Amino acid sequence: MPIEYPRTGGLIAEHKAVRGGVGVFDVSHMGxxxxxxxxxxAGLAAVEHITMNDVSRLAMGQAEYSAMLYPEGTFVDDLIVxxxxxxxxxxxxxxxxxxxxxxxxxxxxKSFDCEVIDLSDAYTQLAIQGPRAADVLRRLGYAAAAxxxxxxxxxxxICGLSDVLxxxxxxxxxxxxxxxxxSDMETSENVWRSxxxxxxxxxxxxxxxxxxxxxxxxxxxxxxxxxxxxxINVWEAGLGxxxxxxxxxxxxxxxxxxxxxxxxxxxxxLEMIDRGIARDGYPCQNMEGQVIxxxxxxxxxxxxxxxxxxAYLPLDLAELGTVVYVEIRGQKLKAQxxxxxxxxxxxxxxxxxxxxxxSGKR
Amino acid sequence: xxxPAALRYTKDHEWIEVKGELGTVGLTDHAxxxxxxxxxxxxxxxxxxxxxxxxxxxxxxxxxVFEIFAPASGEVIEVNDDLANAPExxxxxxxxxxWLVKVRLSSRAEIAGLMDADAYExxxxxxxxxx
Numbered sequence: 001m002p003i004e005y006p007r008t009g010g011l012i013a014e015h016k017a018v019r020g021g022v023g024v025f026d027v028s029h030m031g032x033x034x035x036x037x038x039x040x041x042a043g044l045a046a047v048e049h050i051t052m053n054d055v056s057r058l059a060m061g062q063a064e065y066s067a068m069l070y071p072e073g074t075f076v077d078d079l080i081v082x083x084x085x086x087x088x089x090x091x092x093x094x095x096x097x098x099x100x101x102x103x104x105x106x107x108x109x110k111s112f113d114c115e116v117i118d119l120s121d122a123y124t125q126l127a128i129q130g131p132r133a134a135d136v137l138r139r140l141g142y143a144a145a146a147x148x149x150x151x152x153x154x155x156x157x158i159c160g161l162s163d164v165l166x167x168x169x170x171x172x173x174x175x176x177x178x179x180x181x182x183s184d185m186e187t188s189e190n191v192w193r194s195x196x197x198x199x200x201x202x203x204x205x206x207x208x209x210x211x212x213x214x215x216x217x218x219x220x221x222x223x224x225x226x227x228x229x230x231x232i233n234v235w236e237a238g239l240g241x242x243x244x245x246x247x248x249x250x251x252x253x254x255x256x257x258x259x260x261x262x263x264x265x266x267x268x269x270l271e272m273i274d275r276g277i278a279r280d281g282y283p284c285q286n287m288e289g290q291v292i293x294x295x296x297x298x299x300x301x302x303x304x305x306x307x308x309x310x311a312y313l314p315l316d317l318a319e320l321g322t323v324v325y326v327e328i329r330g331q332k333l334k335a336q337x338x339x340x341x342x343x344x345x346x347x348x349x350x351x352x353x354x355x356x357x358x359s360g361k362r
Numbered sequence: 363x364x365x366p367a368a369l370r371y372t373k374d375h376e377w378i379e380v381k382g383e384l385g386t387v388g389l390t391d392h393a394x395x396x397x398x399x400x401x402x403x404x405x406x407x408x409x410x411x412x413x414x415x416x417x418x419x420x421x422x423x424x425x426x427v428f429e430i431f432a433p434a435s436g437e438v439i440e441v442n443d444d445l446a447n448a449p450e451x452x453x454x455x456x457x458x459x460x461w462l463v464k465v466r467l468s469s470r471a472e473i474a475g476l477m478d479a480d481a482y483e484x485x486x487x488x489x490x491x492x493x
Contacts, residue, residue: 003425004398011424012399210398210425275446277402277422300401300424307402329404329420 001026004208014211015302018172022130023207024195028183029095031120033105037087039113046112047089050105050251051081052234054244058083063151063167065242068104069252073259075228077101080169082153094224108251124188128195129176132202137177139198142166159194171212173219174345217297217308218343220269226280226296227267227310235263236312265293266318269340270309274333278309278326285325285332292317295326301342308342363391366457370473371482377457378433380473385434388461389421389452392486397423400452403445405462410438412465414472421452434472436465
């Protein structure tokens with residue numbers, strides 16, 4: 001996937017297409033891992049063991065945002081767990097961490113009677129995102145698209161293919177779908193073209209990594225290596241609502257139990273007051289000029305017309321309204337802690353939805 | 363977009379238009395298309411002394427930060443203030459309304475070392491062929 005596509009008008013045009021209409025991303029780089037029990041409930045037990053959200057509460061056809069953790073309570077990766085069958089799960093993981101993740105999954109499910117199958121190369125994954133995404137799916141032949149609740153998936157026939165997995169998930173803070181099709185070149189190109197054709201009347205644009213990043217940042221969705229990593233724990237990242245301590249044992253749980261009361265920093269949203277753009281890795285300072293944290297992601301927000309950022313700050317400076325400095329090329333520029341997500345979509349247009357990724361799930 | 367014959371070009375994708383002892387500096391069409399949507403420009407104040415090849419300022423797009431280098435030495439005498447509120451001019455009119463600064467040149471000799479439009483276009487095609 002390019003940063004931006006030629007002839008779309010660029011990143012901002014792509015971003016706005018998703019917020020106001022619809023855009024399509026080729027996210028085939030994501031990894032797909034199937035975990036399936038060989039004996040009764042072994043697959044379920046394995047996925048419960050390696051992920052922090054509660055898997056047993058998922059119905060067949062339902063998905064959830066979750067994360068895999070190191071014993072220290074820090075992140076191996078975040079992921080979406082889909083329950084394909086009673087004891088059969090599809091884990092969608094990040095591209096950059098794929099090899100590490102797959103090895104980690106195999107290692108940590110060894111004691112369970114289950115199989116782990118890396119399907120990453122078998123699927124082309126397209127994310128069709130935006131308020132008109134359901135219309136595009138309907139035009140492709142999935143008549144009931146609008147009725148599929150958020151974080152559920154179904155199999156349907158589109159573009160001459162049968163049994164295409166279509167999930168109402170995404171990484172943009174907008175309504176949308178992620179579809180999984182066979183990865184051979186002919187099928188992939190055919191579906192890509194069909195999606196663009198079906199979306200034409202809604203102003204669809206192909207969207208690149210640049211828009212994917214600004215969209216997810218506005219919605220405060222974490223990116224591995226930035227907001228979450230091997231050095232950041234669940235409480236610091238503010239992802240506790242996806243971590244079900246009460247579900248029983250899972251990797252990272254015992255460390256997290258001890259860490260809850262000792263959290264010293266928290267992920268916050270910043271909005272620049274002074275003219276300047278906070279970028280990934282820029283240091284944050286307090287009024288006395290001491291370095292107190294660092295920007296994990298920062299960019300101009302095409303939707304808000306402001307310069308926004310996410311940063312880890314000590315708790316006493318993480319309160320809303322607190323003013324801190326971001327050091328930008330040697331200059332100390334003022335920024336303020338603001339509520340997140342920076343952007344929240346209006347929910348009225350959404351049909352049959354449960355809660356959204358960024359605002360928490362049941 | 364055609365590269366105007368009146369301008370001289372650098373390998374870092376700046377242009378300069380020389381009239382007498384004054385030079386107007388901007389970013390080339392190639393630079394702006396690589397940058398994508400320009401959202402922020404940081405330029406020196408009038409009176410700042412520039413040295414050829416040294417940083418002159420920065421321009422930021424939604425994607426990233428890029429440093430601008432001075433095509434020639436001299437003193438900044440005027441800054442394009444319109445860019446503060448309309449940085450997208452660099453995308454829309456890179457060789458015209460998107461100019462960055464005007465400089466009183468300290469040496470005309472430096473200009474002779476820059477590329478003319480034909481040389482710059484050959485340079486661009488050699489760059490894209492090798493990447």
